[in-house]
Amino acid sequence: MTQKTHPRIYDSAGKQLPVSAKSWYFLQASGEAERRTIEVYVYGEIGGWGITANQFVQDLRGMDDGVSPIVVAFNSGGGDLFDGLAMHNALSRLGERCTGRVDALAASAASVAVCGAHRVVIAANAMLMIHNPWTYTSGDADDFRRVADVLDQTLEAIIAAYKAKAPNVDDAELRRLVNAETWLTATEAVELGLADEIGGGIEVKACVGQGAVLHRYRHAPQALMDLIDGAEEPVAETEPQPQPPAQVSTAKLALMITQGCAEAGISNLIEPLINSTQLADEPVVQAALTRAKAVRDLCVAARLPELTEGFVRDGLDTVAVRARLFDTLTGSGGFEIDNSLPLADDSPIHAQARQPNPQGIWASRRNAQSTNKPAQGARQ
Incomplete structure (x- = not known):
């Protein structure tokens, strides 16, 4: 092969x-x-x-x-x-x-x-x-x-x-x-x-x-x-029932987040992950770490890495993050046709005011300065 x-x-x-x-x-x-x-x-x-x-x-x-x-x-x-x-x-x-x-x-x-x-x-x-x-x-x-x-x-x-x-x-x-x-x-x-x-x-x-x-x-x-949606298959009566997982202390869960973030190069997300998970249990922490890595990758791909921390703090999954990134990118000018519908929990899109044009403002100021040039010897 x-x-x-x-x-x-x-x-x-x-x-x-x-x-x-x-x-x-x-x-x-x-x-x-x-x-x-x-x-x-x-x-x-x-x-x-x-x-x-x-x-x-x-x-x-x-x-x-x-x-x-x-x-x-x-x-x-x-x-x-x-x-x-x-x-x-x-x-x-x-x-x-x-x-x-x-x-x-x-x-x-x-x-x-x-x-x-x-x-x-x-x-x-x-x-x-x-x-x-x-x-x-x-x-x-x-x-x-x-x-x-x-x-x-x-x-x-x-x-x-x-x-x-x-x-x-x-x-x-x-x-x-x-x-x-x-x-x-x-x-x-x-x-x-x-x-x-x-x-x-x-x-x-x-x-x-x-x-x-x-x-x-x-x-x-x-x-x-x-x-x-991945509904679990029923367990046969003859099979042994799984035992509940042992409880992990909050200190160990916090350490798990710290080490996981360090290994993935997302140490800036330690505090948001601790706050969003409330250090509930090990499965919640593991899922949040996996989700945070995926969210970071999506934000980097969209060239908006600065949004990662907020998305993680809000506990958004990758589907919701894609919708937010799409909204942010299209709101900066232009649009694309996407025939997939928004998630049920997506916030409504609000009309935005036109953004200031720095180049136009600078040009106007220079024109005003050239028109109102002070007399010789005057101080500005």
Whole structure:
């Protein structure tokens, strides 16, 4: 097996690589050079902090020989609409060689992307979700009107992507389903024309792992939420019952936080972690340390490391932090279309006043000084 330099891409010959919960995106080529199949696994968020369209297309180009069949497997709660559209068009250009496979869930932008494949196979227990585009924005009334117009235009792009896959679908019915945020079963997806056939089922709970993402949507099926929220399996009566963990002193818990932060290079978060956890018990402290590291990584990636301490002090999880960072970045000017919905606990977006322009102020002061230049000999 020859491993490429990219940490998430594997090029193998004749060996099936399992998809684990931590390996959310990789490519592999199996079989002889003359008869091989290229498989792409898109397991996770599209765009943003997940897999971008640029990464997807460049990686695929690096493996595509122009003749081999390509299977693109999706298990995604969605993400950035424009990245999803770019993936859709990339799959469409592959023609009859491309098969899209919905292993568990293709929601939102992922449903747009998978419909670019020539043939779509959806697992018997998988789902496809379609809905209207959604975005964050800020500004004055004109800014909001402009964004509303852009959302209307992007809705037309979504409709066009679905109709390219299902040209015979009734336009009015398709728009009604999109507007209602519709979760389609495998049978319903085939009947609508967004999938071509139903494949073998897989255990959804074992592969989705995206419960926090699905909490953003309004009508996510409760049965699916129960599976992906990781409800524990019942313990058989014959099995010994686990004993409650021994209590750990608050001093040891504080030491655990101090050492953990030092090892991770986040010593500035010791006090916020102690305050947010209240040194309740060892599992709470361990979870808070893991969460703090992830929050730090997100803030660094967004080039806003100074926000880390506040997020940790408030006890925010990574999903809420992503929403806050997105709000901060888009509030600084411009906006992006993201067709994932906000978390239920997200604070409302408030309109912000226009920020002062330091360069304009300085230029005005210099012009005033040149105009009111004092007479010779006068002191300033």
